[in-house]
Amino acid sequence: MSIEAKNISKKFGQFAALDNVSLTIPSGELVALLGPSGSGKTTLLRIIAGLEFADSGTILFDGEDTTHRTARDRRVGFVFQHYALFRHMTVFENIAFGLKVRPRSVRPSKEQIHAKVHELLGLIQLKNLSGRYPSQLSGGQRQRVALARALAVEPSVLLLDEPFGSLDAKVRLELRRWLRQLHDEVHITSVFVTHDQEEALEVSDRVAVMNEGRIEQVGSPDEVYHHPNTPFVYNFLGSVNLFHGRMDDEIPAIHEAATGDFVYVRPHLLEIQRQPNGGSNFRAVIKHINSAGPLVKVEALSEWGAPVQVEMSQEKFQELQLAKEETVFIIPKELKVFHKAI
Amino acid sequence: MATTLPLSTRGLLPAQRVATAATGESAVVRWVLIGVAVLFLALFIFLPLAIVFSQAFAKGIGPYWASLRQPDALSAIRLTLLAAGIAVPLNLVFGVAAAWAIGKFEFFGKSLLITLIDLPFSVSPVVSGLIYVLLFGLQGVLGPWLARHNLQIIFAVPGIVLATIFVTFPFVARELIPLLQAQGQEEEEAALALGASGWQTFFRVSLPNIKWGLLYGVILCNARAMGEFGAVSVVSGHIRGRTNTMPLHVEILYNEYQFSAAFAVASLLALLALATLLVKTLVEWRARRQLAESARWDGEEQIA
Numbered sequence: 001m002s003i004e005a006k007n008i009s010k011k012f013g014q015f016a017a018l019d020n021v022s023l024t025i026p027s028g029e030l031v032a033l034l035g036p037s038g039s040g041k042t043t044l045l046r047i048i049a050g051l052e053f054a055d056s057g058t059i060l061f062d063g064e065d066t067t068h069r070t071a072r073d074r075r076v077g078f079v080f081q082h083y084a085l086f087r088h089m090t091v092f093e094n095i096a097f098g099l100k101v102r103p104r105s106v107r108p109s110k111e112q113i114h115a116k117v118h119e120l121l122g123l124i125q126l127k128n129l130s131g132r133y134p135s136q137l138s139g140g141q142r143q144r145v146a147l148a149r150a151l152a153v154e155p156s157v158l159l160l161d162e163p164f165g166s167l168d169a170k171v172r173l174e175l176r177r178w179l180r181q182l183h184d185e186v187h188i189t190s191v192f193v194t195h196d197q198e199e200a201l202e203v204s205d206r207v208a209v210m211n212e213g214r215i216e217q218v219g220s221p222d223e224v225y226h227h228p229n230t231p232f233v234y235n236f237l238g239s240v241n242l243f244h245g246r247m248d249d250e251i252p253a254i255h256e257a258a259t260g261d262f263v264y265v266r267p268h269l270l271e272i273q274r275q276p277n278g279g280s281n282f283r284a285v286i287k288h289i290n291s292a293g294p295l296v297k298v299e300a301l302s303e304w305g306a307p308v309q310v311e312m313s314q315e316k317f318q319e320l321q322l323a324k325e326e327t328v329f330i331i332p333k334e335l336k337v338f339h340k341a342i
Numbered sequence: 343m344a345t346t347l348p349l350s351t352r353g354l355l356p357a358q359r360v361a362t363a364a365t366g367e368s369a370v371v372r373w374v375l376i377g378v379a380v381l382f383l384a385l386f387i388f389l390p391l392a393i394v395f396s397q398a399f400a401k402g403i404g405p406y407w408a409s410l411r412q413p414d415a416l417s418a419i420r421l422t423l424l425a426a427g428i429a430v431p432l433n434l435v436f437g438v439a440a441a442w443a444i445g446k447f448e449f450f451g452k453s454l455l456i457t458l459i460d461l462p463f464s465v466s467p468v469v470s471g472l473i474y475v476l477l478f479g480l481q482g483v484l485g486p487w488l489a490r491h492n493l494q495i496i497f498a499v500p501g502i503v504l505a506t507i508f509v510t511f512p513f514v515a516r517e518l519i520p521l522l523q524a525q526g527q528e529e530e531e532a533a534l535a536l537g538a539s540g541w542q543t544f545f546r547v548s549l550p551n552i553k554w555g556l557l558y559g560v561i562l563c564n565a566r567a568m569g570e571f572g573a574v575s576v577v578s579g580h581i582r583g584r585t586n587t588m589p590l591h592v593e594i595l596y597n598e599y600q601f602s603a604a605f606a607v608a609s610l611l612a613l614l615a616l617a618t619l620l621v622k623t624l625v626e627w628r629a630r631r632q633l634a635e636s637a638r639w640d641g642e643e644q645i646a
Binding site: 049050051070071072075076077078080082084085086087088097098101102146149150152153 | 528529531532533534535536537538539542546547550551
């Protein structure tokens, strides 16, 4: 089922959580709403779910206006950040809940419910824990139960609010791969909210980057990462160095004295050399080196006194044999120029 | 500071020993404090309780039963049960509704509602009784209209029930508000999103989550409803066999120097208090055990 949000605005008191936001989610896609906290991503998700209502704008499911329908009538599966499992019910009862509360005329039989729950327990690989209470499960297990519970009612749309936000790093990685896999199998239109750019880029078909109640850019992970529309998107999707600069004959260059444009360079797109190469470069003093990890992170101080971050491969680092307090030349390999600051 | 701390507690692995060493008092201070507490309890709680029962049975078990089987005593017991039987369910429904509204929703006038719920706690019971006399009494605001329609509220059962409802108003709501506030509404939202109706959400999700707090509130509410003296005394009119509740009956008997009869009825109230305490302890114990259970599992999960 496709989802369309048109011109959604929502205020909480004086605070504009969403400001005229429009977003179209094609049927069967897995879309990430990515943004810092307070950017309105959770509010948008809750409005799509019908747990919150917009001040203005419309929500369409498959072209049908659902703006004024409640969560109950929208048939959405919602997964909460803190699981929101029913704490007095076992895993089995939690998953069966959505089926058991149906009106008698459309309620499946006991056997059907039993079969459905066991099918889902198999899917989340928790078959032997069906009698446990939520408090007896680990965080990752709880989140999987929450997902199974949402899927039990066979929703037309699956909405996940920071689904892995409160899990530790390792479980998070595992679970998001699992979610991607699940989506490839079930193909249910899914929207998930996250503030973790890595998670958004890895899991989703498309990413909507949000900031201050607006959508900055919507596109495939590749698109938003390599062709950011705004400084904010560039900045949010990875660490970045900010310089002043200008266009020299269509070629962007860093000129600290020039005040015209802002130049952004990702740390791995800066190269360190001992000799100036004649092109665009500047002098810097190395202040700190962190070589633990796949990439070596170097912090330097530019000739005009601004901190610069550079990332390079371990091989390159071995080759250069850099030392602290050494003066080097930094050569930008790829610049991104925006005419306005963030 | 931080570096010396691990040194000073080295070797004192069990948490209790650390606590005693760090925060404990010397043996003398400990025994004096415990002694004072025990003496206080004995003087103000155990001794009076013992006297109630010893006085009640002072003339033997025969007169004890006889004084309880007096028509006036029976009528007082019936009236007390009736008043509590009406007040407690009403305040149960009201308390849950109010706590639900306050705990789960934001609305205009919320703090005013909370203040109103607390009002019966802050007003003297005698004053609350008086309010009803001024409102429904013959000289009161609604008195003439009530008299014309042959409705008697003051010095009759309805007045006693009203006064009881008023003074026991806050118990259930007060018990539940912090509980509901702490729980938030994610579980309810989850239930709604899964297709449950409002009532299904309430009975299947919200109510089970507050059942121990609710039971506790009802127990306290019931104890107060049966034991209430001041407010009921003002509106009752002390008509024997008709508008006397147990506490009022005790007072009348006592004033008439029928000590053992007075203490016999009083012992019933004391028994009720003891039973309430027992149930309350059981409820707390069960609730705590459930908490401990989940905490234990949480702990294991962190270790694993």
